[in-house]
Amino acid sequence: MWSKLFPDRFSLLQTFAIIFLSVSFIVRLSLFIWDSSDVDKDILDVLLTFITGTFFDIGTLSFFMLPFCIYLILLPSKWHGSLLDRILTYTAFFIGLLIIYFSFLGEFTFWEEFHRRYNFIAVDYLVYTYEVVKNINESYPLPLLISILLTLILITIFITKKLGIFNSIFTSKIHFKQRILATSPWLIIAMVFKVFIPNNKAEWSTNRFNNELSKAGIYSFFSAFRNNELAYTDFYNTIPTQKAFELVKETFADNGDTFIEAQEESIYRNINTINPVTKDSTLIDSLKTIQKPNVIFICIESLSGKYLNSLGGDYNITPTLDSLANTSLYFTNLFATGTRTVRGMEAITLSIPPTPGRSIVKRINNTGLFTIGEVFKDQGYNRNFFYGGDGYFDNMNTYFGGNGFNIVDRGRGFLLDESITTTRTNIEDDEVTFENAWGVCDEDIYNKVIKEADKAYETGEPFFDFVMTTSNHKPFTYPEGKIDIPSGTGRNGAIKYTDYAINSFLKVAKTKPWYQNTIFVIMSDHCASSAGKWELDVQNYHIPAMIVNLPNTPNEKIDNLCSQIDVFPTLFAKLGWEYNSNLFGVDITKMSLEDERAFIGNYRKLGLLVGNKVMILGDQKKANFYKWQIQDNSLESIPLDTTFLEKTISFYQVADYLYTHKGLKLKE
Structure with missing residues (x-):
């Protein structure tokens, strides 16, 4: 034989x-x-x-x-x-x-x-x-x-x-x-x-x-x-589309949102916010008259919550961020939606639960979408995307450029799609002090942000900057002599340098005339490692997030369970803005305890976390229901809750429906 x-x-x-x-x-x-x-x-x-x-x-x-x-x-x-x-x-x-x-x-x-x-x-x-x-x-x-x-x-x-x-x-x-x-x-x-x-x-x-x-x-x-790419309706549990939209819309209606297309399969709605700290009319009037603050968003590469002492860690490598935790609006119970940078970008900008397969940032039909940038645009902001490498990587330039952001990156000749009309500014050689495979060091990208902010200040136009860092990424190299951990020796050193660079950036920013009217939002894109023993290791999605220098708002630790998608809608509410929205995120300070939730997933598993219960949808039309044991980060299987299951399905099914049916596109 x-x-x-x-x-x-x-x-x-x-x-x-x-x-x-x-x-x-x-x-x-x-x-x-x-x-x-x-x-x-x-x-x-x-x-x-x-x-x-x-x-x-x-x-x-x-x-x-x-x-x-x-x-x-x-x-x-x-x-x-x-x-x-x-x-x-x-x-x-x-x-x-x-x-x-x-x-x-x-x-x-x-x-x-x-x-x-x-x-x-x-x-x-x-x-x-x-x-x-x-x-x-x-x-x-x-x-x-x-x-x-x-x-x-x-x-x-x-x-x-x-x-x-x-x-x-x-x-x-x-x-x-x-x-x-x-x-x-x-x-x-x-x-x-x-x-x-x-x-x-x-x-x-x-x-x-x-x-x-x-x-x-x-x-x-x-x-x-x-x-x-995985077609949600082919691989995952579904419910009737109309019912899915009804369940999702209920969560927004409870917050007082008004649907603009009430009879259609849409979540497009008007959000009329006031500062949730107080309903005092004097404060509301003052919010309407102050200059709209600039917003600089720092998206930190691969920073797990466990590395911050202020979130229970004991690494002692984030003194700046731990200090800011006491002088900011600090989200202590916030979870990333995914495991990669493009997934974090998708969650933050589109404010949407993760859809199966690759991130929308890397898919077709990912331009001309309703992003948080549109809310800023309607308020008169100039929008910019900063990246220390070449934004060609992971389709970032096409995505951000195609959704109204100007590009500032370390381009090496790759051009934007010809259909995208946006400005592109290069980080020049004489602006670079250190560079590795992923781009310039964090200090260099922050120096470029400072330069562009100085220019924007001269025009008098408020700006929103989305800044993507790279130093906390393998090979974990950074300029020598900045911190007491040698470059290239591991993640702890990269995190400490990341923290050091933020401190240096804020020190310089405080000397600028635009600082007093500038908000700094700091959040991680995803954890350092999200893989674990379980289908989804919940704790490995826990990330830090904070809003610094927010006007008319006391420093506060927000312990509400929430998601990456909620940070900017919460900021918009704090600023008292009225705007039309196609975003899934909400002002989490308005959410009742029973409505608090977080979306977590990878390219195949889609999870909804409520309290210590988590429903996980799989791509074989399976659903598993667990009790999350926070002490050891384990998942204990429990009997399926059909109401919880339908709620989970509704969010993910609606998110996929809106993308596939062009419901995320800007309204004419």
């Missing part, structure tokens, strides 16, 4: 299969040991993890085997061992080894960052090779890794040759029928996996780590490549 599956002419494929399955097992075992404290280690769980993993490895292997099987079928026997046959065989074997060794080595770096097998993030990184390759080069000894990779390949080829494998395939003269028989099993396996075995079939456990280890990295990569 074995000789029929791997006759002499197919013996190199047998060698490749052994190498592939062996290395894959070593990788899975290594990752299992790496996170042994988080995986379920009962004997049955361990067996299922490795058996399922091997099953997916065989499926993945079949896709590698087929191309060379087809070559072996088509090449006439008289050409076996010819120069052409030898060149093509050695080349194919080299490329195959390069792919599996590179991908398996890459899995360790990907796992270190995300604690997942390859997913849509890895797919996205293929597009932005400059930033990714530069980041890898700055984070790891790339020449050494390439040398190791090439050495492994050459040693493997040498051993294979010594074992006589190449001699067997070049001298074999098997019949055409034998070649068909040897190919057929791999063709059948590949077809079965292609048609019947989606990647999520590996998710048999309630423990996310066991599920990830049950997958094959390469198979997961191509699965993500095919499924970067």
Whole structure:
């Protein structure tokens, strides 16, 4: 039987299969040991993890085997061992080894960052090779890794040759029928996996780590490549569209909002706010007469709440932010909607729950949308997006430029879409003191913000600046001598430098004539690591947020459960603005205790957190209901609550409906 599956002419494929399955097992075992404290280690769980993993490895292997099987079928026997046959065989074997060794080595770096097998993030990184390759080069000894990779390949080829494998395939003269028989099993396996075995079939456990280890990295990569966007109505639980809108609208009606398109499938409404601190008419009149404050929003890369002492941490690396916690409107119970920067940008600007698949920032039809920028525009503000790298990355420039923001970035020649009419200002070389793969250091981007704010002040036009930082990102490098932790030694140093840069920025800003009339909003885009043991690790979405220098408002710690999407609607309410809105976010100070909620998710799982209960929607039309045990961040499964389920579905279904039916577009 074995000789029929791997006759002499197919013996190199047998060698490749052994190498592939062996290395894959070593990788899975290594990752299992790496996170042994988080995986379920009962004997049955361990067996299922490795058996399922091997099953997916065989499926993945079949896709590698087929191309060379087809070559072996088509090449006439008289050409076996010819120069052409030898060149093509050695080349194919080299490329195959390069792919599996590179991908398996890459899995360790990907796992270190995300604690997942390859997913849509890895797919996205293929597009932005400059930033990714530069980041890898700055984070790891790339020449050494390439040398190791090439050495492994050459040693493997040498051993294979010594074992006589190449001699067997070049001298074999098997019949055409034998070649068909040897190919057929791999063709059948590949077809079965292609048609019947989606990647999520590996998710048999309630423990996310066991599920990830049950997958094959390469198979997961191509699965993500095919499924970067998920149609909500095809993959998730739904309710009648009209009912979904009714449930969502109820939450806005309770706040006193007036719907402009009451009979339509829309959430477009008028919000007539007063300062919720007091209903005193004198104060309201004063709000109407003061100059509208400038707003500078600092979106901090990857800052988890646990790193701040003011949120319960003990790292002692954020003295500035901890100090601001006592002199600001400080959100202590706020959660990010997702796990990536573009997801945070989506939540903040569109004020929308996360939709499945990739962020709207990276999708088509993502321009001309109703964002928080439109509220600022209607109040007479100039809107600017600052980024220390090239905003081409992750489609940021197209998204922000296409939604009315001027662009200030470290451009390297990539142009905006020709249909986008906006100004683009470059961060010049003489404005840069330090730069890594992701862009200039935080101090440099803040210096550019100061320069542009000085120019805007001269015009007398209020401005809203969205500033995206980059220093708290691997390789965690920053200018030496600024803090007492050496550059490039880890996240703690990057966070401390991030905090230092904010302090320096505010010191300079306080010397400017525009400072007294400027509000600073500071919030993280997402946590440093959101992956954990559970479907969604709730605590790993907890981020800091604060509003500094807010006029006519006392400093206050807001303990209400809330989401990234609520910060700017809350700010608009504090400023007493009346505006039309297509935003899901609300003034959280108006929300009753039973209405407080937070949206959390990744590209497949969508969660609604209310109190300590969390409903999680999955892409197989599944829904799981949990009690969140805050003490150990675990999820205890509880009986499904249909009312809670419908509420969860309604928010996500309406968000997806509005995007797919162009309901997020600006009104004519």
